[in-house]
Amino acid sequence: MERKLNVPIKDEDLSELKAGDVVYLTGNILTARDQAHKRLLEQGAPLDIEGAVLFHAGPIISEKDDGYEMVAIGPTTSMRMNPYQSDVLDMGPKIVIGKGGMDDTVREALKRNEALYVVATGGCAALYVDAVEEIESVDWLDLGMPEAIWNLKVKDFGPLIVAMDSHGNSLYD
Numbered sequence: 174m175e176r177k178l179n180v181p182i183k184d185e186d187l188s189e190l191k192a193g194d195v196v197y198l199t200g201n202i203l204t205a206r207d208q209a210h211k212r213l214l215e216q217g218a219p220l221d222i223e224g225a226v227l228f229h230a231g232p233i234i235s236e237k238d239d240g241y242e243m244v245a246i247g248p249t250t251s252m253r254m255n256p257y258q259s260d261v262l263d264m265g266p267k268i269v270i271g272k273g274g275m276d277d278t279v280r281e282a283l284k285r286n287e288a289l290y291v292v293a294t295g296g297c298a299a300l301y302v303d304a305v306e307e308i309e310s311v312d313w314l315d316l317g318m319p320e321a322i323w324n325l326k327v328k329d330f331g332p333l334i335v336a337m338d339s340h341g342n343s344l345y346d
Contacts, residue, residue, distance in 0.1 A: 177329065181224030182267035184287045190335050192342040196291060197331035201309065201324055202226040202270070206249060208320040210257035212313060213264065219312035219322065222265050229254055229271035231319030233298070234308070243305045243325070247298030248272035251290070255279060262286045270333060274345035283337055290337035304330040 178186050180200025190196065203220075205213070205227045213222075232246040251258075251271030258275060259282035267288045269275075272295050283290060293301065307326040314321045337343045 175332075178268075180226050180268075182226065183224060184267075187267060187287060187289055187339055190289060190338060191340065192335050192338045192344050194335045194338075195332045196268075196289075196335065197329045198226060198268070198333070199328050199330070200226075201326055202228050202330065204228045204230045204232055204246070204321070204323040204325070205254075205261075206231055206320050207253050207257075208316045209313060209322050210254050210261055212316070213261055214257055218264065220310075220324065225266040226268040226270060227261070227266045228293075228325075229269065230293075232323055234318050234323070241308045241311065243302050243308060245298035246301050246305065246325075248293040248295055251275050258282065262288055274343070275337065280337055280341060280343060283339055284341050287339045289335055289339060291333040292336045293331075293333055301330065304328055 174194040177197045229249050229251045230246050233244040235242045235244050248271050250273050255276045259278045262282040269290045304327045305325050310324040312322040
């Protein structure tokens with residue numbers, strides 16, 4: 174199944190999706206790597222993450238006089254977020270984008286929260302950037318550009334493959 178989803182995500186948007194399905198996202202996605210996940214748990218989210226999409230990515234950003242420009246954005250290895258991801262999912266995000274597998278604590282959190290883990294193809298950072306229409310904001314820039322939370326307005330971001338679904342199925346089994 175191939176599906177186009179609008180962000181923020183609602184539970185009913187995900188109930189029929191299964192591991193192996195392909196999705197495209199339109200709306201806002203938030204980048205979040207290790208340090209951002211840790212800070213989310215320590216301080217709470219700097220913006221509403223209910224129904225959000227979190228992208229395990231360290232984008233390459235160029236600073237311009239009038240703001241920022243996205244140069245490239247691709248997935249980073251998601252297993253680094255295993256210590257934090259299940260607790261972060263309990264805060265409301267519905268889709269996590271990353272690369273590679275995640276552990277069984279994340280699988281259980283996806284089921285508990287009716288959420289998905291989808292994978293982006295590594296090595297396609299220059300291609301994914303074409304779906305980014307605008308950088309709407311940045312939070313926690315003190316963590317450094319790759320670790321900050323970048324709020325990205327995207328259109329038809331994908332293709333993304335459902336790797337772990339809300340029913341406990343995983344392509345990594």
